[in-house]
Amino acid sequence: MKKMRRSAIKAANKELERIDVFFNTYANMSSGLIDPEGIERLCSDVEVDHTDVRILMLAWKMKAEKQGYFTLEEWRTGFKAIRVSNKYALKKALPELEKEVRRPTNFVDFYSYSFRYCLTEEKQKSIDIDSICELLNIVLRSQYQAQVDLFVQYLKTQNDYKVINMDQWMGFYRFCEEISFPDLSNYDPELAWPLILDNFVEWLREKQTQS
């Protein structure tokens, strides 16, 4: 028994070591962090684009705080959880990770995380329209293509909003989840939908009557 436990601990330690080694292959030696350049290398090693949603999912798994950077601590958290310690294993694990994130219970968390992840400045609370559109395309388009495409189109034509905040961001997800589309039959403007969605719906209805 003792032996077994000891060997288990040993194996775990070894695993940790391997994760650290894996980290060091991408880390910037002077800062001790993986910086955007390191991430770029990681992406090419596992053959995904750095704007691929799976990289964002990986960041979510690591609970990474700062966009474009991974700390050793975050790296350990993430890779211990998905039991990966080298690039081949990572490449194999990515589809599984995506499946996990797409589970509804995880997805809301991931969705709100992806917004927070884009807040790069201190006290920044909102994100400009262009970045939001990009983020929507990465995060939500595969699930709600029609809604995302139209919303992006709307965001780019309107003039009332220059930035989007967390409340509006989450509101749009709820909109995709709850509102029957494209007929919008259960959209009730009397409810406290963020105003931007009221305007979006108005814009949609106008568009529909025109065509």
Next chain:
Amino acid sequence: MRHSFIEWDEGWNFIQRRMNKLNRVIEGLSETPFDAEDFMMLYTTIYNMCTQPPPHDYCQQLYDKYKETIEQHITLKRLPSLTEKHEEFMLQEFVKSWERHKVRVRRMSHCFFFLARHFIPSRSLTNLEEVGLNCFRELNLRARVAAFSLIDREREGERIDRGLLKNVMGIIVEIGTEKMDAYKEDIEAHLLKSSGEYYSRKALSWIAEESYMDYMVKAELCLRRERNIVSHYLHSSSEKKLVEKVEHELFEPLANAFKQKVSLEVKALVQQAKDDASSNQDFNGAYGMQEHVLVRNLLELHTKYLAFFSDCLIKNYIFHRALRDSFDLFWNGPVAGSLGAELLAAFCDTLLKNDGNEKLSDEAAEDTLEKVAKLVSYMSSKDLFIEFYKKRLIPRLLFDRSSNLEREKSFVTNLKQKLGGTFLTSRIDKMVEDMTWTQDNKTSFLEYLHSNPNVNPGLDFTVTVLTTGLWPSYKPFNLNLPAEMKTCVEAFEGFYETKTKCRKLNWINSLGTCYINSNFESKTIELVVSSCQAALLLLFSDADRLSYSEIFTQLNLDHDDLVQTLYSLSYGKYKILLKEPNTKNISPNDSFEFNSKFTGRMKRIKIPHLPLYETKEVIKEVEKDRRYAIDAAITRIMKKQKVLDLQQLFVECVEKLGHIFKPDIKTLKQRIENLIDRDYLERDKENHNIFKYLV
């Protein structure tokens, strides 16, 4: 041992026989009384049947059968005997039945008393007496039909047996539990409904046939009668509900008809004014004769219908709302209410200005302004009116254009009363107060000059002291005052020091007005100009011709301001200065000469400066103020309530802000989102319609 058990059939048959006897006795059909022995036999049998060991204990069956027996008696005996009678007779039968029913239930519950010892309490069942009395509810439907038909007959003027109805209602109250559910469900709810229908039919025919006046008289009578009905035979808790229902049914259609009528009149007046305005098809805030006539006509209309209410004894909010809504067409504008507010403020200006086109006696002006104040109190965008009013008040006060300070004061006081609260009026109130201070101190300043001849500049002049913060922030022109004006300033500063302590005067030269006698070749004309214009003109009393740079160094004005001032004197209607060369723009190389050949028909000439205001700017200002007001209202409400959904929050906001303006839901949502951004509120994670206050 087996034989000592009482089987169900056997026991129940026995009980039933005895009960039949009891029934006959109560109905007065039996010769032999239901005596102690009968009672004992019955009680003992029930006792035995309840205390036998299972499966022979029959508590539940007996409890059920007890109820069933009473129910059967009601449906088989009582109901038919009611059905064969009508109206009063039925109700009399109802009352009689109830008396017997009470006796029957009381005696039966005695016989079954053993159930109440253990069985009922242990199962928390309804007690025997209540079960029994409740069965009588079965008959309420019949009683209701008869009672309502009596009530309708009374409404049509017949005399009915009120005592009987009172008894019936009393019984129905008694049948139910303490919450009077039987009365509320079986009578009240239906009564409200049928009364509503009755009066809505009445309203329909009266609207078609009667004049408003007769309608109101009839409606008042109906209301009084309904109150009577309640006091004579209904339960007192119904009064408020019934009266409200009847009021609603009677007044709502009238109010609608009324609103339609007044709206049409308003519409006709607006249309007429539009037709009269030959040049512009739509009103744009410019104030001309047709606008003036329109406002005056609308005021008369409003006053007429207000008086109509008081004559008809009605202070009913339904009508006030109808009157308010019927003026909607007038209020409308780029922002809800802005056009009416602007025109009304302009109308006030004509009454309060010294050169307004209305020359009214004090009394007539007072009277008209009173009407205005009343109309304003009916507006939903009072803040807009006040803002436009202020914009016109300022030049009246500052440029001495107000005809009468007392009239200004009394109108502001009147507004303050009508609008309830000082929130909107406090600024204009204090502005007028500043003027009062100036006026009050005029004589003491003259006395001061008289007793200090060394500082007396020998010019006629007054100074208006404005409180900082109340007035718009004016540009304090950088201006070298001419010596004459400088002595005036110093004299006043000396005087002001004797009046107050630790207060500094900032001189706003841009607002000054000077009267200058200018000797032109043909005649002397009094020029009314601003301080800057005056200072510039005074330079020419020593020199006939001055270059731009000379003027610039002597006056020490900013380039832009100087150009503007020169422009006002050398272009436009009154060319007091001649520019060399005579081109369209003023450049630093130009020189100017006093136009001694200038002449005109008038003895006094006003040289215009400041524009009045921009409508769009005013609306923008008001919208900004509204945002602050909504933010403050939301935080105050949420601080108290902590958690509210959007609709509740909206209702509370409307309640809080209604006396200033009516917030719309879109703006409210926008402000909520802004407050979320600023971490005052958060959206509930589960229910996104609910907001929470963050401390």
